[in-house]
Amino acid sequence: MSELPHGVVRLAAERGLTDLVPIGSGLEFQVFRAVTPQGTAVVLRTATGDRFQSNANDPDVDTRALLSWEHAVTAHLAGYGIPVATPRELTFGDPDVLVSDFVADDGRGAEPYLLGALLRRLHEVPPPAAGPVADEGLPTGRLVPVRIVRRWREVAALVPDLPAPPPVDRLAAAVVDRPHDRLLHLDVRAANLRCVDGRVRALLDWSNALIGDPALELGRLAEFALLPENGIDFDAVSSGYGAGVPDDPAAFWTYRLDAAVMLAVVFLSEAPDDVLGPLAVDRLRQVHDRWLREIRR
Incomplete structure (x- = not known):
């Protein structure tokens, strides 16, 4: 004690x-x-x-x-x-x-189809009157471009050969027409799920939540799914959600870029990892290249 x-x-x-x-x-x-x-x-x-x-x-x-x-x-x-x-x-x-x-957990994780169905239900709930803290006082459509660039510069300070950050206005143009009115968790991974018999009994840790576009949740999930420890089968979760990759590739890859740059900062700075850090930077480059292709279509 x-x-x-x-x-x-x-x-x-x-x-x-x-x-x-x-x-x-x-x-x-x-x-x-x-x-x-x-x-x-x-x-x-x-x-x-x-x-x-x-x-x-x-x-x-x-x-x-x-x-x-x-x-x-x-x-x-x-x-x-x-x-x-x-x-x-x-x-x-x-x-x-x-x-x-306290919510019990049996250690076996979430059945991905059921997790997808739960996220669909979450996105259909009216947002609370209280506003999330992670929005930094900005609408999500403006926040995402600003924080991508800010976080990109944090990575660039540690990775000198990183390309220049994407222009804020190009990032904003990709998401400005999206719906930004749904409650999003934005940190859905094994550490934040309490499950019994495959069913989620509690979604934990709402610090990263925003009121925004459901595609932002799916974009983040797609990047989280690339890390096995996050326990996400993206295709199965999408099936349970009732939608696959959003039909707006420029917006979807902007949201994936938001996730990729966040993860690069985590593994280079917040929780430095000699293996995951370089992998996260490589992934950031890949997502950036795909984003460039999508916005040029």
Whole structure:
């Protein structure tokens, strides 16, 4: 218990929570499991470090705002029957903590067709009144081009022979006419799925969510699927979703470029990997070449 954050230990004691143990940690948040006086398992989510953080993909992170969004969006989705870790309490202090239901997992992952059907349901739910934090105050159709270029420059600082970033106006032109009105998770991978018998019992971690084009979700999934550890069969998920590759290749490959440059930043800077880093840069070049072909058609 002495190795646990003092503030989390104090909050657990105040709530009568027992058996407090760490169960996960990421770039911005750490998660603990505990048991309520009634014997129900819960999770406590709190910032890994300071409230305000910065990284190469997201230079201005307010973890309190992200916890508030997580609380709002999961409460909203629970009301529509979308499987989430239902929130119980959000408290601000030292530290800020979101307490949610613990959701069991059998370790066998999601059946991809069923995952696709769930994402289709998600995209049909009206977005919550609260706005996502990841949008940086911009409509998604404007955000995606801006962050592609910003993240591209982060990669270029580490890969000197990378081509110049795509022009923002060309990126924007590829997505401006798309529908940008659906709630998207945008971090669908094995680490964020709690499953039993192949069915998703909770979609976790809504930090990257946006209100945008469903094709953005599919484009990101297509790139995530290239990494085996993400546990995604893109064709099977698309079949369950009810649509294959979107019929707007320029937009779809713009969205894949958004995913590819994000992953390159992750494996070069945020979680440096001597193998995955160079592979991610090679993939970024490939996606960029395909994007160029599609916008020239």
